[in-house]
Structures are given as C-alpha cells and as structure tokens.
Amino acid sequence: MAGVVRKIKLGSQGLEVSAQGLGCMGMSAFYGPPKPEEEMIEVIHHAINSGITFLDTSDVYGPHTNEILLGKALKEEWREKVELATKFGLNNVGDPIHTKIEVRGDPAYVRAACEGSLKRLGVDCIDLYYQHRVDTSVPIEITMGELKKLVEEGKIKYIGLSEVTASTIRRAHAVHPITAIQLEWSLWTRDVEEEIIPTCRELGIGIVCFSPLGRGFLSSGPNMVDSLSKEDSRLQLYPRFHPENLEHNKHIFERVTDxxxxxxxxxxxxxxxxxHHQGDDVCPIPGTTKIENLKQNIGALSVKLSPEDMAELEHLASEDSVKGDRYVAGIATWKTYDTPPLSSWKLEN
Structure with a gap:
C-alpha cells in the first residue's frame, strides 16, 4: 500500500516530503474536544502506510498534547518513515481560564522550546522547525541566529517560517537558508499570491499550505457549522463562518461542487x-481525524486539471469573492506583523 503518494523536493536544501502532508492540529486542539488517542494514531499510521509521510504539528496545539500524540504514534520504526515538522513561538501564559498567547522569538526561548518539542516527540532531531509567528520585539536575524545554532548542533535539520512578510523572509534567508514557508492558501484565501509566493520562488523556498480546504468549508460547505462543537474555534475566530458572511460564501462552495x-x-x-497544480514546490497539509476523509484527500492527487479548469476555478474563487477576514482582529498574520530592524536589538542589548 505504501508509496502511492509521490515525493517532492521542498526548498533547496535537500528536504523531500510527500506531495501531500497531514495536518495534525485538529486531532488535539481548536476544532472541538480532543479526539480519542488510539483512533488518531490509527489515522496517522494509515496515512504513513499510504505514502503521506509529511506530518505537521506545533507545541501550541493542546498545548503540547498534539506533540505527545505524535511521539506515541512515531515510536520505533515509524519515525524513520516520516518527515516531521513542528513549530515554536506561541507561548500560553496565565491560568487555564484566563489563558493568553504571547509570541516569543528570543534566543533563550527558541532553545527551550526546541528542547521541549524534542522531548515530547521522543526524537533526537526535528526535520523541519518553524517559527509559528514572528516576535515583533525581536529582529528576525536574532531568532534565526539561534535556529542556525540548533541546525549546527543537529537538533533540527531545516528551518521554516509561518505567516511572515516578504521582507522578513528575505532577512531570515540571509542569515540561514529557509526551507519552507507555511501559509494559508486555498480557493478562498489567495492574498499570498501577489507577493509572498513570488518571493518564495525567487529564493528557492518551498511552500506549505495549511487549511487548503478552507478549514473544512470547501469539503463540507456552509452546513458544516451546524455540526460543530461549541468548543470549535471556527465559530469564534474565523469571521468567514459567521452567519452574515456564510450566506454569501456558500455560493463559492456551490460553484466548486458543480x-x-x-x-x-x-x-x-x-x-x-x-x-497541487500550482507547482511541485507546493505541499498542502489538509488535516483530518477520519481515515475515510484521508483516503479522499489522497485521491485529489489523481485529479487532472487543464489550464481551462484552473482558469475557471480561479474565476469563481477570485480574491474578492469571499466575504469576511481570515481571523478576528488581534490574531497575528503576515499582513500585520513584522520584526524590528537588527540595529534596534544591538542598541538595546
């Protein structure tokens, strides 16, 4: 059964991954209550046996519980079969009721976060280590300097960034080659096409797409909100799922369905x-908690689209056809967050 998914080269430093990955966040966090551990390990193993070997997690998912889950799933021979990606930078502070998330990219935190992830995952080295969000108080060069040390020490193989501006990508890449940029890219999120995607391609950086199915909207349509748990973050954090926007956005799903x-x-x-038709430097990482959905997602690799098909899709899902922002106000995205110049850090430190 293994090997049905082709491999692609992600970035220019040698990382090869399955052309489609598996986002593991929803197994443990944000999309309702955590799912049964044994069932999720079964999904992960089924993915690996089907050729989906690029697994994505983060220390903030849970927090920590998703990494622990992957650590249990990847014991013994399973570890050698996968390319494992995790992230740091979003730190939960406060008590369980009044939790806030702060963004940190200072060297001491970078190192401590990496050590924590290695322990929870039960591995000696992380294949791809992303900064989840940039710290607006720390120049990206400082964060990258510590990540470069972790590469040299063999604790991580490749470096990635998530939700960053083109200028941040360039500054980071000048310190140490960036292997992948993780960003939201789908038929209903296309703002990255103007500047971020061209920058990645100019520098030879791979592109990893989270939420390629619009957080489930492009697979289930507007009726999905009726079955969401009250704990599901989609009801609170994503304006596109709010009733006043959902009624408009359902037309996109209807056209895609037709x-x-x-x-x-x-x-x-x-x-x-x-x-998948955007290029061999692009890897979507749809998440799922069901083997049946996993099989369906893998089936997308066999769907052939002509230039005419692509043009039709892009016309029906143009950037201005979606109503509602990606996130509610206050959540960091590449549009709103950048890091200060290196000179400011040198002056303060």
Whole structure:
C-alpha cells in the first residue's frame, strides 16, 4: 500500500516530503474536544502506510498534547518513515481560564522550546522547525541566529517560517537558508499570491499550505457549522463562518461542487487538486481525524486539471469573492506583523 503518494523536493536544501502532508492540529486542539488517542494514531499510521509521510504539528496545539500524540504514534520504526515538522513561538501564559498567547522569538526561548518539542516527540532531531509567528520585539536575524545554532548542533535539520512578510523572509534567508514557508492558501484565501509566493520562488523556498480546504468549508460547505462543537474555534475566530458572511460564501462552495461533479470528483478533491497544480514546490497539509476523509484527500492527487479548469476555478474563487477576514482582529498574520530592524536589538542589548 505504501508509496502511492509521490515525493517532492521542498526548498533547496535537500528536504523531500510527500506531495501531500497531514495536518495534525485538529486531532488535539481548536476544532472541538480532543479526539480519542488510539483512533488518531490509527489515522496517522494509515496515512504513513499510504505514502503521506509529511506530518505537521506545533507545541501550541493542546498545548503540547498534539506533540505527545505524535511521539506515541512515531515510536520505533515509524519515525524513520516520516518527515516531521513542528513549530515554536506561541507561548500560553496565565491560568487555564484566563489563558493568553504571547509570541516569543528570543534566543533563550527558541532553545527551550526546541528542547521541549524534542522531548515530547521522543526524537533526537526535528526535520523541519518553524517559527509559528514572528516576535515583533525581536529582529528576525536574532531568532534565526539561534535556529542556525540548533541546525549546527543537529537538533533540527531545516528551518521554516509561518505567516511572515516578504521582507522578513528575505532577512531570515540571509542569515540561514529557509526551507519552507507555511501559509494559508486555498480557493478562498489567495492574498499570498501577489507577493509572498513570488518571493518564495525567487529564493528557492518551498511552500506549505495549511487549511487548503478552507478549514473544512470547501469539503463540507456552509452546513458544516451546524455540526460543530461549541468548543470549535471556527465559530469564534474565523469571521468567514459567521452567519452574515456564510450566506454569501456558500455560493463559492456551490460553484466548486458543480464543477467537481463535472470532473467526477468531490469538492474537497477539486480544491486540493487546484493547490497541487500550482507547482511541485507546493505541499498542502489538509488535516483530518477520519481515515475515510484521508483516503479522499489522497485521491485529489489523481485529479487532472487543464489550464481551462484552473482558469475557471480561479474565476469563481477570485480574491474578492469571499466575504469576511481570515481571523478576528488581534490574531497575528503576515499582513500585520513584522520584526524590528537588527540595529534596534544591538542598541538595546
């Protein structure tokens, strides 16, 4: 059964991953209550046996519980079969009721976060280590300097960034080569196409797409909100799921569904196929907690789209056709966050 998913080169430093990855966040956090551990390990193992070997997590998922889950799933021979990515930078502070998340990129925190992830994952080295969000008080050069040391020490193999501006990417890449940028890219999130994607390609940096199915919208449509748990963050943090926007956005799903029927595939497969056809430097990481959905997502790799199909999809899902921001105000994205100049750090330190 193994090997049905092709491999691609991610970035220019030698990392090879499955052309589609598996986002593991929803198994433990944010999308309702944590799912049963044994069932999630079964999903992970099924993914690996099917050729999906690029697994994505973060220390903030849980917090920590998603990394612990992957650590249990990747014991013994399983570790050698995967490319493991995790992230640091979002730190939970406060008591359980009044939890706030602070963003940190100072060297001491970078090192402590890496050591914590290595222990929870039960590994000696992390294949791809991302800064989850940039710290607006620490120049990116300082954060990258510590990450470079971790590479030299063999604790991480490759460095990635998530939700960053083009200027931050360039500054970081000048300190040590960036292997991948993680960003939200899908039929209903296309703002990265103007500047971020071209910057990655100019510098030879791989592109990893989270939420390629619009957090489930492009696979299930607007009715999905009726079955979401009250604990599901989509109801609070993502304005596109709010009633006043959902009524408008349902038209995108309807058009994708109509086109998928003509292509003989599901809406989710069509949306994923659109990402796969963006180039061999692009890897979507759809998340799922069900083996059946996993199989469907893998099926997207077999969907062929002509230039005419791509143009039609891009027309029906143009950037201005979606109503609602990606996040509620106050959540850091590449549009709103950058790091200070290196000179400011030298003056203060």
């Amino acid at each position: 086109m998928a029927a003509k292509k003989g595939c599901t809406p989710a497969q069509l949306a994923l196929a659109w990402i």
